[in-house]
Amino acid sequence: MAAGDEQLMLAYREGDAGAFEELYRRHRGGLFRFVSRSVRERAVAEELYQEIWMRAIEARGRYEIQAKFTTWLYTIAHHRLVDHWRKKGLQVVSLDTESEFSAQPGYEPEGILQAKQGLERFARALDQLPPAQREAFLLHHEAEMSVAEIARATGSNEEAAKSRLRYATAKLKEALGDD
């Protein structure tokens, strides 16, 4: 039976480099997609992705099993994204608002224009979600987190997390013509 993520992180904390390699292999894709679909620009996404792992490496000495490893890792990612948005001048309070920068006129999502029409609408809708709602959706579908885990990773309460997820789901289903 494969070791759990938490045991691997503890093993890495004790100096087992192989444990980290296994952890990284398991979560590299999910975390990368979470970041790249949150910030859109590929170069920025790669930079943020690397920084998130660096922070996880630096914080290994303080790691304790208090929650799932993914919750811990995506909490680090959330904080790094919030920092990034702050630097871009986007207020954290606006994470839930509809009038944030992705919906500004002239904004053109890149990379998915060749997709089928329905998928294109879905991608566009995902891109245009307010950051907090998009984050909740990505944590739910990419990191496979429950509402409680999303609340914990984003430092909010379950009601807020549930609400964000519900709004995001409704909009994306509408984009798919499934409302």
Add this chain to the structure above:
Amino acid sequence: MTDERDPKLQSAYRALGAEAPPRALDEKVLAASRRAIEVHPAPLVAPTGRRSWSVPLAAAAVLALAVGVTVHMQIEQPGIDGLPPASERDRPEEVAKSSPPAVKAEKPAIAAAAPPASGGELRAKPAPEAQVANPARETTANTAEAGPGTLLEREQRAPEERAKPGSDRSLARARDMATEAPAALAKRADAAAQPAAETPDRELERIADLRKQGRHDEADKALAEFRKRHPDFKIPAAMLERVERR
């Protein structure tokens, strides 16, 4: 809403593609993870364990240092305030043997002439009869001998205190030093204020010698001068017989 995922949304999301970080980025992260372990190897003993003995060790070191400094200060204290070293104070019988009472009675005068650094005043233990026959000494030592902590009493107490365990003796000595210090300073100030020549006792002895040698005129003159200088001094009867013309 439950934690269940909508299958249609799930499949649409999966259809967006499975992007992955470039291999170069993977290598950077993995290299950093290995470097972190090499540079800062994880402790074999949990940090809490290390702290558990390092804190008491530091506390013990501080305590030992504090005790050492305190003992050192106690040892050095006699040299600072002019008291004799502890070794001398612990051997009063030797002091008594080497200097008879009469000689000891003269010590204050010597001490008065000499600078106060000798500390002889505090060490001198006048014989009881010398004290009775010599009220001047009482006047001189008035300040120091007033109250419960007189030198005489302290000297009488000394053997008992020396019999006590070491720590009690040290405490008693420290207490004595604290009470003696102001008195000793006062005595030294009195002595410095007096003429460096003689004490009344010594002066009377000198007059008695003159009388004994038959130099009565000189003795009369000296006695008159003495009475002029010390109008309140009551000459003991025994001494009066020796200094007055018969």
